[in-house]
Amino acid sequence: MLSSHPKSKVLAVLPKGGAAAKQPDYLVCQENALDLRDWLEKQGAEYVVTADKEGENSEFERHLPDADIVITTPFHPAYLKPEQLQKAGKLKLVITAGIGSDHIDLNAAAEKGEVTVAEVTGSNVVSVAEDELMRVLLLVRNFVPGYEQSRGGEWDVPQLAQKARDLEGLTVGTVGGGRIATLLMKRLKGFDCTRFYFDKQERQPMTDEGVEFREDLDSMLAECDVVVINTPLTDKTRGMFDKERLSKMKKGAHLVNNARAPIVEIESIVEALESGQLGGYSGDVWYPQPAPKDHPWRKAPNCYMTPHISGTTLQAQKRIAEGVREMLEQWFQGEPFREDYYIVREGELAEQYQ
Template identity: 50%
Template sequence: MAKLVCVLYDDPAAGYPTSYARDDIPAIERYPDGQTAPSPKSIDFTPGALLGSVSGELGLRSFLESQGHTLVVISDKEAALDRELPDADVVISQPFWPAYLTAERIAKAPKLKLAITAGIGSDHVDLDAAIDAGMTVAEVTYSNSISVAEHVVMMILGLVRNYLPSHQVVVDGGWNIADCVARSYDLEGMHVGTVAAGRIGTAVLRRLAPFDVQLHYTDRHRLPESVERELNLTFHPSAADMVPHCDVVTINAPLHPETEGLFGDELLGSMKRGTYLINTARAKIADRDAIVRALESGQLAGYAGDVWYPQPAPADHPWRTMPDHGMTPHISGSSLSAQTRYAAGTREILESWLSGTPIRDEYLIVDGGRLAGAGAHAYSTTV
């Protein structure tokens, strides 16, 4: 029998919900590229429930314990995780609340065979170490890509239209229109570029096209000519080539050696003064202090995102207090709608692994001692 350690974020401060704002959520059967949504044999949760917190348990306990497996659910990513790892067969965590499976931790977990990301983005696992250890790394590919794309569009509009400060004027009892509009512009006619045009980046481009903007992208895999023509896209061979042309830049790339630290002083300095930068990908793609400097100098007109390093961000993290930001906790891919899909996908992966049948190729990041499936397309390693 297997021991599974599940690392999830804490329940709401007021306690686990007894009711929700809506009675149901739309059922998504297929994603835009035709991939089917997660399809486990069954589920033991109500779609639309809070599943990503400790009490939600990703809806897994009944399924696992009925087969004699042990499920340990924790929120402590340090001491408790280190205590549970040595005899763990499986670790499940989220990009929103990542269990950092470093090479050192993997070395101390001789039984560990499977790491599952409940969501997308497995850079919290040392992929080189996972390859060396013969582990499988899997994630629920596409489960919350559209959720993140919607969040990106919301943040772009929020920054460009100066929404958050204007809302605060109302909350504070004020009505000074000049204060609100002094930093408010129209998105129409602006040049918007995405760094990476995978599932999330392409979804962002599609959602922005009706705003009558000029769309740009860079990606190591060029999109089909038919898509470029349909969305009137301008392709650039690199981020350095693209960003000087843009009024808004959105980062939708995975974190790997080629992207870490990409947005530092040099690249930020090549952008138009007053550019808006959105990062819902990974915090380490941007240089923390360079972002602060660019906002303080006015080189950036705004920065928004929901990814931090480390997570959770400490109270004194400078991105909490830098000017003209629209930061949120890492929530873009953890809407209740998305949780239904990534919980179901986690169960689908476990059903396959526990029964000895192949895990969907779309879900694989590392398998058989190499990058595999979605991982081979999106990631690079140092080995």
């Protein structure tokens, strides 16, 4: 492992917290800086924290050439494309404060050889799984239109009830069988619904939870009332849910995506919602992030989106901050990280991104 002396320049790109930053537990913001400033400065490191990340004249671009370590988040990402990685001549370590490192060109980072990419694996598993369960229920119970009726002064129970169903007896499938998917399926067990998962191979934790493994994605989709995407964004999963794949789903089924937006095709989702092929779509991941005001999902029917918040509960922020500090301490001491933290190590991509 390539280690770095504590007298490093650490560049963190974090969103402005504003009023939320007054709460000391809100750590993943520019103001509170992952609770790292005092510790890093005592180590002799220079710690630059900014929310300004867009364009060649941004603070991120200005500090990048002499940064040894870059920290960024999935929900306010500093995009490290080949041109940024080329510009970052001193860069040795990139840490994702959270899970999901697709804002980094991982192949380009691997080609550089001397750049390690890591993330705080497991930090928001509970948070995201709970959020997914909430979205499943919101969709099948037709909750959001009911909320909108109540806010708008309407009262049309038949209009709402004709699309509301019990979760009991329905079929829920997950694309991907990792930690978040396993915890979601564990939570769903008490609802007495049929549970499937599709993955590259069978996974023992899923088997232990009594979830049925399906080898063929399209045949699983045809049976599911709700599909939840829980797979990393890779070259193989990019655009996985295109117009053709969406047509394989049961008509009127719901789709939940807290994984990454490019796993689906934006316009194909809109078309499927407009035609009724999709009964509803819900998630908190967009491309790009932050999402532009004219993003098609903001106006699509039965499309219930939020900003990228599923993994940013206060408990998750604490786990994220602790994980980042753990990695920095190990880096400064020349010690290896936990194996599952690595995304790019010595020029090699982690298995899930291959």
